Amino acid sequence: MEPVEILSHTGGGVISVAWLMIALPLIGAAILLIGGRATNKWGHFLAVLMSVAAFVVAALAFFQLIGLDPAQRRQSVHLWDFIPGVADIGLLIDPLSIAFCLLITFVGSLIHIYSIGYMSHDPDRRRFFAYLNLFVAAMLLLVLADNYVALFIGWEGVGLASYLLIGFWQYKPSAAVAAKKAFVVNRVGDFGLLVAMFIIFAQFGSLQFAEVFPAAGEASQGVSTAIGLLLLLGACGKSAQLPLQSWLLDAMEGPTPVSALIHAATMVTAGVYLVVRSGSAFFPEGSTAGLVVTIVGVATLLAGAIIGTAKDDIKKGLAGSTMSQIGYMMLAAGIGPAGYAFAIAHLISHGFFKADLFLGAGSVMHAMNDEVDMRRYGGLRKVLPITFVTFFIGYLAIIGFPLLSGYFTKDGIIESVMHHNAILGWLAVVGAGITGFYMTRMVVMTFFGPKRWDEKAHPHESPAVMTWPLIILSVFSIGLGAYLILSNRLMVFLAPAVGRPEELPHFAPFAVTGLATLALVAVGAGLAIVKYGRAEVPVVQPRGSFLTVFARRDLYGDALNEALFMRPGQWLTRFAVFFDNRGIDGVVNGLAAGVGGSSGRLRKIQTGYVRSYALSIFVGAAVLAGAWFVVGTL
Amino acid sequence: MTTHYLVLSTLLFAIGGIGVLVRRNAIVVFMCVELMLNACNLAFVTFARQHGNIDGQVIAFFVMIVAAAEVVIGLAIIVTIFRTRRSASVDDASLLKY
Amino acid sequence: MGETITFWVLAVVSVSAALGLVFSRRAVYCALMLGVVMLSLAVLYAVQDAPFLAAVQIIVYTGAVMMLFLFVLMLVGVDSSDSLVETIRGQRFWAVVAGFGFAALLALGIGNVAFAPPTGLAAVTAAGNVPSLAELIFTRYVFAFEVTSALLITAALGAMVLAHRERMEQRATQRELSRERFVKFGEEGLDPSPLPGPGTYARANAIDMPALLPDGTISKLSVNRYIARYEAEEGTIDPKVAEILEGDGK
Numbered sequence: 001m002e003p004v005e006i007l008s009h010t011g012g013g014v015i016s017v018a019w020l021m022i023a024l025p026l027i028g029a030a031i032l033l034i035g036g037r038a039t040n041k042w043g044h045f046l047a048v049l050m051s052v053a054a055f056v057v058a059a060l061a062f063f064q065l066i067g068l069d070p071a072q073r074r075q076s077v078h079l080w081d082f083i084p085g086v087a088d089i090g091l092l093i094d095p096l097s098i099a100f101c102l103l104i105t106f107v108g109s110l111i112h113i114y115s116i117g118y119m120s121h122d123p124d125r126r127r128f129f130a131y132l133n134l135f136v137a138a139m140l141l142l143v144l145a146d147n148y149v150a151l152f153i154g155w156e157g158v159g160l161a162s163y164l165l166i167g168f169w170q171y172k173p174s175a176a177v178a179a180k181k182a183f184v185v186n187r188v189g190d191f192g193l194l195v196a197m198f199i200i201f202a203q204f205g206s207l208q209f210a211e212v213f214p215a216a217g218e219a220s221q222g223v224s225t226a227i228g229l230l231l232l233l234g235a236c237g238k239s240a241q242l243p244l245q246s247w248l249l250d251a252m253e254g255p256t257p258v259s260a261l262i263h264a265a266t267m268v269t270a271g272v273y274l275v276v277r278s279g280s281a282f283f284p285e286g287s288t289a290g291l292v293v294t295i296v297g298v299a300t301l302l303a304g305a306i307i308g309t310a311k312d313d314i315k316k317g318l319a320g321s322t323m324s325q326i327g328y329m330m331l332a333a334g335i336g337p338a339g340y341a342f343a344i345a346h347l348i349s350h351g352f353f354k355a356d357l358f359l360g361a362g363s364v365m366h367a368m369n370d371e372v373d374m375r376r377y378g379g380l381r382k383v384l385p386i387t388f389v390t391f392f393i394g395y396l397a398i399i400g401f402p403l404l405s406g407y408f409t410k411d412g413i414i415e416s417v418m419h420h421n422a423i424l425g426w427l428a429v430v431g432a433g434i435t436g437f438y439m440t441r442m443v444v445m446t447f448f449g450p451k452r453w454d455e456k457a458h459p460h461e462s463p464a465v466m467t468w469p470l471i472i473l474s475v476f477s478i479g480l481g482a483y484l485i486l487s488n489r490l491m492v493f494l495a496p497a498v499g500r501p502e503e504l505p506h507f508a509p510f511a512v513t514g515l516a517t518l519a520l521v522a523v524g525a526g527l528a529i530v531k532y533g534r535a536e537v538p539v540v541q542p543r544g545s546f547l548t549v550f551a552r553r554d555l556y557g558d559a560l561n562e563a564l565f566m567r568p569g570q571w572l573t574r575f576a577v578f579f580d581n582r583g584i585d586g587v588v589n590g591l592a593a594g595v596g597g598s599s600g601r602l603r604k605i606q607t608g609y610v611r612s613y614a615l616s617i618f619v620g621a622a623v624l625a626g627a628w629f630v631v632g633t634l
Numbered sequence: 635m636t637t638h639y640l641v642l643s644t645l646l647f648a649i650g651g652i653g654v655l656v657r658r659n660a661i662v663v664f665m666c667v668e669l670m671l672n673a674c675n676l677a678f679v680t681f682a683r684q685h686g687n688i689d690g691q692v693i694a695f696f697v698m699i700v701a702a703a704e705v706v707i708g709l710a711i712i713v714t715i716f717r718t719r720r721s722a723s724v725d726d727a728s729l730l731k732y
Numbered sequence: 733m734g735e736t737i738t739f740w741v742l743a744v745v746s747v748s749a750a751l752g753l754v755f756s757r758r759a760v761y762c763a764l765m766l767g768v769v770m771l772s773l774a775v776l777y778a779v780q781d782a783p784f785l786a787a788v789q790i791i792v793y794t795g796a797v798m799m800l801f802l803f804v805l806m807l808v809g810v811d812s813s814d815s816l817v818e819t820i821r822g823q824r825f826w827a828v829v830a831g832f833g834f835a836a837l838l839a840l841g842i843g844n845v846a847f848a849p850p851t852g853l854a855a856v857t858a859a860g861n862v863p864s865l866a867e868l869i870f871t872r873y874v875f876a877f878e879v880t881s882a883l884l885i886t887a888a889l890g891a892m893v894l895a896h897r898e899r900m901e902q903r904a905t906q907r908e909l910s911r912e913r914f915v916k917f918g919e920e921g922l923d924p925s926p927l928p929g930p931g932t933y934a935r936a937n938a939i940d941m942p943a944l945l946p947d948g949t950i951s952k953l954s955v956n957r958y959i960a961r962y963e964a965e966e967g968t969i970d971p972k973v974a975e976i977l978e979g980d981g982k
Binding site for chain 1: 820823826827830831833834837838840841
């Protein structure tokens with residue numbers, strides 16, 4: 001079943017004022033940034049209020065949307081002319097964008113609330129909340145845009161907010177460097193997105209979804225594939241997929257709520273959104289671009305999981321996990337309409353349980369004086385009971401413990417991929433097993449076993465403003481997957497926006513792949529318990545085997561980037577500098593020196609002796625007279 | 635006869651020129667310049683007679699006037715230089731150089 | 733015939749004088765040599781139907797300009813004789829080459845021309861040389877003539893400006909001079925009074941006679957020591973007196 005036509009919105013209702021979703025947090029950010037210190041006292045409450053208000057608008061729009069006939073569920077709200085004939089600023093309200101809006105504003109609001117407690121001791125809390133609001137506004141613009149130009153503005157907006165928030169503690173050199181790295185790597189992806197937009201415009205004469213998508217079939221196979229691959233490059237940059245994955249692990253330098261909101265739940269899924277949004281047009285089932293998407297997804301899924309196994313930094317471990325989970329989403333998004341619903345379902349449930357995990361990790365860090373090394377945790381379940389319970393629920397959800405969110409969504413992905421391509425499917429199953437290992441390792445090292453922390457640390461449970469968001473998130477982590485997947489609710493809901501297979505899949509809990517996945521996860525978890533629960537965990541990181549070091553170094557991703565791009569770049573600049581100094585400057589300086597030198601010699605003629613001058617005048621007169629005679633005689 | 639006068643004029647002019655180039659005393663250099671001017675005057679007068687045109691003598695007259703003015707200024711400059719540098723040598727006034 | 737003889741005589745005289753001008757080391761001789769050349773040329777002008785120019789040549793050049801030269805020579809120093817050693821390398825050689833090359837070229841050009849016998853000025857100067865010249869100067873060349881008058885005035889003014897020396901400070905008054913003398917007396921022990929006059933006696937009253945101090949001794953300061961030495965050599969003064977006058981002691 002194909003996606004339905006995009007209609008111009010005519011009726012009233014909340015959809016007409018959907019722009020409020022973007023405007024409210026934007027106003028909040030503006031007030032906090034322009035208001036300055038005057039807003040220090042109540043600024044964070046304003047930010048929370050704006051975020052919650054955006055959620056209310058999104059929820060109302062959602063209810064108005066589901067009240068409509070499925071054929072009319074794609075509504076384009078024109079706001080104003082931006083670039084006439086190319087792209088106007090307009091919002092596309094359809095099931096896909098509204099699903100994202102709900103996720104962003106709901107999880108975003110919870111994280112706003114959590115941040116009140118987490119950032120309470122930070123002197124720059126107001127600025128932090130301003131950036132968070134800015135991020136929410138930009139992210140909503142990204143998902144609501146009804147054309148690629150507005151999408152790109154939002155795309156860059158979230159990049160900016162991400163940069164500002166990773167480098168929020170810019171006095172730490174590592175944070176400043178990480179922010180720069182994220183920015184630069186994202187530019188590589190943006191380059192892909194921009195070129196894709198150029199080609200789209202050249203091919204279709206417009207960047208409006210409503211005009212591009214229906215016409216996509218007219219483009220030749222090559223152009224279509226090129227657009228798809230370039231869009232994928234953009235998606236890889238934003239979603240930290242191979243080969244542009246390197247920035248995400250460093251991005252953990254930002255405050256933990258940022259990691260939860262931007263680098264786990266929402267922004268990094270923008271790539272998945274882009275692929276799914278453009279899917280019917282540029283990644284159709286069985287296309288080359290779609291195949292590349294699945295390969296990138298599987299590769300990232302495994303790479304992220306392997307990186308996750310070796311990290312001792314709890315946030316970096318979670319970051320590797322995020323890469324891996326987004327790899328699953330990409331994998332599902334690449335296989336076409338059969339996978340879109342599962343990709344989005346996993347995206348949404350991942351948004352909840354990964355936010356839960358990150359906020360839980362933040363709560364642990366909050367308790368442990370910002371210690372992030374899991375080797376210095378241990379036995380925390382007794383001192384942080386609420387954090388432990390919520391974290392444990394998130395853990396069960398992510399490894400796919402039966403009946404929790406991850407079980408349904410991840411299983412759905414594996415199941416649908418298995419139908420599409422068995423090799424990719426089994427690799428995804430292996431990835432699930434590794435997920436079981438590293439997540440169990442994380443939980444065991446953090447909450448079980450003997451305590452390994454310093455005498456000076458006095459862990460304490462976080463305040464209610466931080467634990468309540470955790471509780472809410474963990475509740476959703478339990479049930480959301482089942483709600484979305486069972487009866488194919490999400491697939492049916494999304495069908496007007498992204499299409500769906502003619503035959504709805506049936507949830508089969510006792511299929512071979514499902515059982516194999518569960519078995520592998522159990523094996524992985526068991527291994528982790530044996531290795532880290534039963535055996536002593538050394539406080540100092542052991543040297544580890546070759547494979548461990550390989551994983552610790554992020555699979556040598558940075559080394560590869562350095563060798564492939566940074567070094568040659570440096571050589572190029574050095575050569576350019578050399579060429580400039582010796583070549584260009586040499587010519588210029590040589591010319592100048594030549595003129596200077598020769599005039600330096602020539603000026604010696606000017607002796608200052610007036611008689612010499614007189615002699616040259618006289619000789620000149622004689623020569624002239626001689627020449628005159630010669631010419632006259634001739 | 636005209637040729638003789640002209641050759642004499644040429645000779646005196648050349649000698650004056652050589653004097654300007656070789657002598658270092660500014661006053662003598664000036665005298666040599668006067669010699670060159672006089673040589674020119676001789677040529678003017680000769681040509682005036684040769685062509686039966688008295689304009690040549692008028693030009694010679696003007697040359698004398700200009701020469702007189704030039705001598706006045708030139709000698710004043712020499713005196714001024716001598717007053718400050720205690721020297722009348724043209725080679726001593728050689729500061730304006732590279 | 734008469735003109736030819738005159739020409740050859742004056743030609744030889746003027747060329748030798750010109751060479752003398754270039755070669756003589758003393759500037760005064762140079763000036764005299766230049767005078768000789770100018771007088772010779774004056775005669776040649778007269779021979780060539782230019783009596784007015786001949787007169788002007790003698791009056792203006794030989795009279796005024798030469799006097800000016802000599803006057804400046806006196807100012808600058810009459811006996812300063814030039815060193816004829818050339819300091820600029822190659823200057824003399826190339827000067828001679830250029831000078832004679834130039835002369836040779838012009839002579840060659842002149843020699844190549846076959847001149848008709850001179851037209852003579854009899855036709856144009858029927859009213860006389862001076863009236864004819866005057867007519868031209870005050871009619872056709874009147875503007876140039878006026879310009880030359882402006883030039884001469886400018887030259888006169890310029891000479892005055894150049895020769896003028898601004899007094900930078902007040903002339904010292906007698907009071908200041910006297911104060912200065914006493915300051916010198918205090919600092920260097922110089923006698924502030926004027927030098928004593930020479931001796932004034934009944935028999936001899938001359939500058940070579942020393943004055944006597946109140947104690948009867950001879951005042952050294954009263955006679956110039958060079959005069960004293962000269963007198964002693966000539967024997968017209970007592971050698972003992974001369975010794976005292978020449979000596980350094982009191």
